[in-house]
Amino acid sequence: MQYSSSSSSKKVEELVPKYDLFIQKHLFPIEKEIIYGSFKSNLPRLQALREIAKKEGLFAPHLSLHEGGLGLELMEFARISEVLGKSPLGHYIFNCQAPDIGNMELLHQFANEMLKEKYLVPLQRGDIRSCFAMTEPNNAGSNPVHLSTRATLEGNEYVINGHKWFTSSADGANFTIVMAITDPDNPNPYQRASMLLVPLDNPGYQLVRNIPIMGDIGDDYMSHGEVTFTNCRVPSSYLIGKEGQGFALAQERLGPGRIHHCMRWIGICERALDLMCRRALDRELDPGKPLSSQQTIQNWIAESAADIKASRLLVLETAYQIQHFGAKSAKEDISTIKFFVSGVMMKIIDRAIQVHGALGITDDTVLSFWYRHERGAKIYDGPDEVHKSVLARRILKSYSKP
Amino acid sequence: MQYSSSSSSKKVEELVPKYDLFIQKHLFPIEKEIIYGSFKSNLPRLQALREIAKKEGLFAPHLSLHEGGLGLELMEFARISEVLGKSPLGHYIFNCQAPDIGNMELLHQFANEMLKEKYLVPLQRGDIRSCFAMTEPNNAGSNPVHLSTRATLEGNEYVINGHKWFTSSADGANFTIVMAITDPDNPNPYQRASMLLVPLDNPGYQLVRNIPIMGDIGDDYMSHGEVTFTNCRVPSSYLIGKEGQGFALAQERLGPGRIHHCMRWIGICERALDLMCRRALDRELDPGKPLSSQQTIQNWIAESAADIKASRLLVLETAYQIQHFGAKSAKEDISTIKFFVSGVMMKIIDRAIQVHGALGITDDTVLSFWYRHERGAKIYDGPDEVHKSVLARRILKSYSKP
């Protein structure tokens, strides 16, 4: 392993305060109303903010200049992503939210021109939204080899049948990318699946329900769909990449995706720590004796700050690795940041709640949202336990050199 | 400190399986519908279950025989309370739910005959519900000396003014007991407050809102009210105990209350462990290889079982202490179980969620309810940190004997 640069670019250092100001000015005041209310009914308001973002030249920072973005490299975007993470609306406003950002990357690299024209371009502009249908209720998500959804080529159409859930943001999306088995008998289980783009006005597709998650059914972008594909037909040209490349593409999608998630989580940690400090300074146990005078609270602040810093360095180091040597070379690091940062985040959110006392469990702060909706961080994209085993086995393998 | 008996009575050992059967048969199948739906609209259904409980001679186990209960002692009731805790509806169905049970104990011991006749009797029968207004939004809950609510005697009426929140189950309640300062200038800050019973049809009382807690506004019994008292007048006979006894009564109420809570929490732990085991056995990583074969999961199961057992013994020991020597003698123990068991519970709920994977964060199991609504356990009745300091200071004090 080699320690890596930072030399955080001048460009990004100039951008950071701009994004910071934007979210403080435009998002902090309204975020609670939206995350605890209806997303759909707030769409006009959110659209108005996107227009401001565009006007200020901050929209879609992850895209290249000619795609209308800021042309940031992975490490640079990572720094921005951290800032955006401080608000639950941050990434959405700037059109770099999951799962759309992952889909943009995928289509950009692997879709044919027709699909790019029809779906990628409006997605990059923020005119439409998308989703990603991979996890299945009947198969352990941690083992991607077990998929039941099938796509069979009939003439020049794929016929898709299957049942998915945790298809985040399906409600209101324009299309999904679906992972389906196309070659069930391939002796290599990692070459059995493919990715297909499915427009959601397709009659074979159904959004069964928005799954109630931790007390929220949610709607529109802020929802997690259970969906079915029943003899759902798409042209064979809607294949992304090649047949059998499903897992390879999913891996490709995961690498930078993990960076995005982790930096967003770090943003959450920073905001939670900020709320913790403010509350500790404001709340008095006795007149003149704020909560912040308590050593236990000081311990939490110090340990949180240390863990945040360690997390940031780990993620940026991994971003550096991916950016310079490719996601494959960073596989261990990608597993590491997954479990390290998710653990740090949940601990810090929990401490922030505790410092807030009764207020902390109400929906009067943003903490309740994260406590509930980021709990999944230790589960999705492979539970932490799987990533630990992956990492350990790779380390152990290094001893068996002949 | 002395180790205590158990000799779990024959009586209670015969009752345990009856309660267990009842909740499995009647509550497990419907609980999710109610806790994730509207409590109010389910009242008829809940009432019907209470009738069954009465018919089976299981209603109000904590009351004496002549009050229509089962005449259990504290340690006996503790065992039942653990069983009831396995369902979020358990205590409610048998009319031994907080805050009503605490109010029953309080009125039973300290109310005059008029109040008993008018409020205690229907409360014991389950005909009405009640609440308890103590915590204030503007004062740290952990220091009960800081109260702003005032009750001033004018003629033979108290005039109450103040602002409270976390008045649990205020919505739909018939009356509240309110803690208010009656003697602000008393040099002993612990003798400044009194407790008053306030019927909730009083025009000076207002339920401002049900506070949204972790995504749920809730309703009726399952809600937490923010309430105001504005020139709210009650007859002086609505005083409970004597003027200035507010804190003493609150302490009195807390002792057995802590036992009830802690045993309920242990019930939650048991159910969570049970769900964890079932899921681990059912979910396959590969055909024939269930999750339960994973050592990490086994560690969680073992550590949870050990912690549950330790918790149960600690709480029963404390119940023994209270039952035989009074709550005062058990002050250290009561602080101990508060932070010990709340910590165990949150850890076990979290593990159970992790074992369920994506399902664990949905509202398709009861775990999401507890993850969200029991988070307060580390905060209410004094945050864990305060109880640790209390305990430590008492231990340290024992060294300063002359």
Next chain:
Amino acid sequence: MQYSSSSSSKKVEELVPKYDLFIQKHLFPIEKEIIYGSFKSNLPRLQALREIAKKEGLFAPHLSLHEGGLGLELMEFARISEVLGKSPLGHYIFNCQAPDIGNMELLHQFANEMLKEKYLVPLQRGDIRSCFAMTEPNNAGSNPVHLSTRATLEGNEYVINGHKWFTSSADGANFTIVMAITDPDNPNPYQRASMLLVPLDNPGYQLVRNIPIMGDIGDDYMSHGEVTFTNCRVPSSYLIGKEGQGFALAQERLGPGRIHHCMRWIGICERALDLMCRRALDRELDPGKPLSSQQTIQNWIAESAADIKASRLLVLETAYQIQHFGAKSAKEDISTIKFFVSGVMMKIIDRAIQVHGALGITDDTVLSFWYRHERGAKIYDGPDEVHKSVLARRILKSYSKP
């Protein structure tokens, strides 16, 4: 599982302060000199203390009255064992130290009269010491099926060959009990081994070295031997129990042995907590501001006290179970206390060291001894990890009822 009695007997409650006084008066003042010096050269001094113990009627509390003991039941002795644990010399002085106490129990139950007369009687009197040779350097201690030591019957003699280590207290012992394979081809691996008594003046036996443990080679009772048996011959009458019963007897020995160890560990915890409190009160950060005013220290004190109490209740409950229903019925509980209490102990010792600052890592307190010599508690008698798996698998098994 059922919660159990205590009703700590009157007898034992009268004994506890006597033992407490003894160790405070006689052992605390000299213990450091002995544990950090040479045990052997202090034997006369230790013998003198044993004589006092005998005179005061406190010697060998675990033995029956007619054997010269106090006739305590397991739960009663457990309480005494906790007190003795406060000094590293406690159990030794009263002749109830491991491994001798385990050997006494074993011989008492399973040895023939000749062996009892010749070895048990002087052992009970404290005239000789013994050891127990089971663990082997080349086989994982956690799986007792893997033993290489063989005992072959030739005529009326067993010929033993093998290599053992962690034969505690071999140095200066009069005899050992050795676990050896007598029936290697038995299809049931648990019936392959037997236990044999070997007098240590046997020419086939050799104490290779006292193993340096955490900086101490040690000597006499305070040592851990590496020993070999080379064509070591003992009469067939030196068999304990029957051929093939080795594992069964080892299990039998472990049950109460675990109680003894765990209660001793709790004694250590109590002493460490006591030292922690005293140091926190004495050491000033600033004039008039003792360490004990620090909330972090208070947290450690409170959490330690809670964990000690939980440990004691768990162990006494297990002792109750063994005493009334046999060790077999308590198998889960025995695994539970092993990992629960060892974890608690190491945590508390570590905290006590931290509170002592630089002094804590010197040999000027007893903490360094325990930090080093009790680290093995998480390893011997099966590492904690094995006990967790055992417990989890038994819990999971209970779900597979047909």
Next chain:
Amino acid sequence: MQYSSSSSSKKVEELVPKYDLFIQKHLFPIEKEIIYGSFKSNLPRLQALREIAKKEGLFAPHLSLHEGGLGLELMEFARISEVLGKSPLGHYIFNCQAPDIGNMELLHQFANEMLKEKYLVPLQRGDIRSCFAMTEPNNAGSNPVHLSTRATLEGNEYVINGHKWFTSSADGANFTIVMAITDPDNPNPYQRASMLLVPLDNPGYQLVRNIPIMGDIGDDYMSHGEVTFTNCRVPSSYLIGKEGQGFALAQERLGPGRIHHCMRWIGICERALDLMCRRALDRELDPGKPLSSQQTIQNWIAESAADIKASRLLVLETAYQIQHFGAKSAKEDISTIKFFVSGVMMKIIDRAIQVHGALGITDDTVLSFWYRHERGAKIYDGPDEVHKSVLARRILKSYSKP
């Protein structure tokens, strides 16, 4: 805070494998013999190794080229320090061991030419050793304001009186630097102390004892002295820096010193992880089933690797900060790495021991040495708890900007 570069220099990347090879070849085979034996009697052997180091151009990597070193910058040396940390003898052999390296830095910057000529030059060459006398038995080490040692100017001599301990490596040292109060009445407590160089053949100096630490009295370099100064006279020219600068110099010394320690700790972590992996692969639970197949062990390996990586990044980031902006600007970071890395190290050493089973607590591996002798890492240079409070208070202070 800003994320920093690495761009680990080419120079250091070429050096790392050389040092790695050296310690594997020369130190691993002999280190146990020396650390568990007598350091003094091994001095010739160690000297021989130093000669090899010199011949290979690896000696004193921290010194400038013209001082006979390799002219590495702080971040570069940090990388080397990690490698050296893998053996308890690493730093010593290359003459960059604490406390000498800190004294070299101090004298280099603040001593007059006479002192440099007489003491720094032979120290840099490895011809003599030195020590540093700061901590006092009667004052909490965490508060450097409380010092009792006095140095009074009489004519052109300072007369020193005081009692110090944890003067590491005093045994066999040529001189010490002592921290003493020279201006007790200065209103600013941080300007009361000064640093003086005291040659140890001074009749007023006495090495009272080598303090037994965790079972080892130790000797020569591997020892921790308790020392006294009784009317100990040194010329006033033996003052380092100016009068009253004691604390300032101590702080100056601590910054890079923390980097050295932390990188050494990381080296220890790496070696412990390496031993853990090797043992896990070698030790079989059943034939063909190594310990490494156990998920708990895999968790430990993965978590250790993640923590090591996080630690390394944190320390290198801090080194970058110090190197480019000075120790003062990195005060928070220096506190952070102190408690973060010490915690990580003790956890990893403990896990490595557990994986080794009974072997882990013997002195047959290097783990016992570190378990015992690195426990102080959480205590010296200010206990972790103090550093947490320092960090928290600085964070909280940033909120009070007007």
